[in-house]
Amino acid sequence: MEFKQLFENYRKPGKVKVISFRPKRLEAVRFVSEILAIKDKGLEGDRYKNTGGARQVTLIQAEHLDAIASYLGREKIDPALTRRNIVVEGINLLALKGKQFRIGEALFEYSGECHPCSRMEESFGPGGYNAMRGHGGITAKVIEGGLIKEGDDVIPL
Incomplete structure (x- = not known):
């Protein structure tokens, strides 16, 4: 099997476990069971909702x-x-690099790795930043908006 085929081979779709957003910087995270993804902006109500940015959703x-x-x-x-x-x-999630993927009604595109920031030391205490290195997840752009719900499949395209 060639590498190109290997990159397209997934055993099963992923599943959404938790959805959250932060309305403002330094404000507490809010958990929801569903949220609207807005094309080329991000998640409804999230502080990172911005037109055209690479970090629309994490x-x-x-x-x-x-x-x-x-x-x-x-x-x-x-x-x-x-x-x-x-x-x-x-x-x-790193297997989605260079790909689009669907979650619920929304279509996303991988836009990069989500590296930890210095806030991880505040969140987790000493060593928090290093504990998250290589485990911070990814960022994505919203290509097509739509509703996302807990339990939705994460399907690479």
Whole structure:
């Protein structure tokens, strides 16, 4: 099998576990069961909603939350502390590099890795930044708007 074929081979779609947004900088994360993705802007009500930017939506893998917790010596971590919009499970988000993918009614395009910021030290304490390195998830652009719900599939195209 050639690499091109390998890059197109997924065992199953991922699933949306958690959806959140922050209306303003430094404001607490708000959890919702569904949210509207707006074409070329981001998620309704989120502070990062901006026209044309590369960081319209942030996603992180639930499996990486477990890794981060392990590095910090914790049993679990609150997904709100990562400050990411959508937590998914069952799919490697880095495998979406260079691809479009659908979540619910919305169509997204991978736009980059979501590296941790210095706020991770505040969120998790000493070592928080390094615990998230390589586990911060991805950023995406909204290509087609639509409703996203907890439990929706994450389908690479």
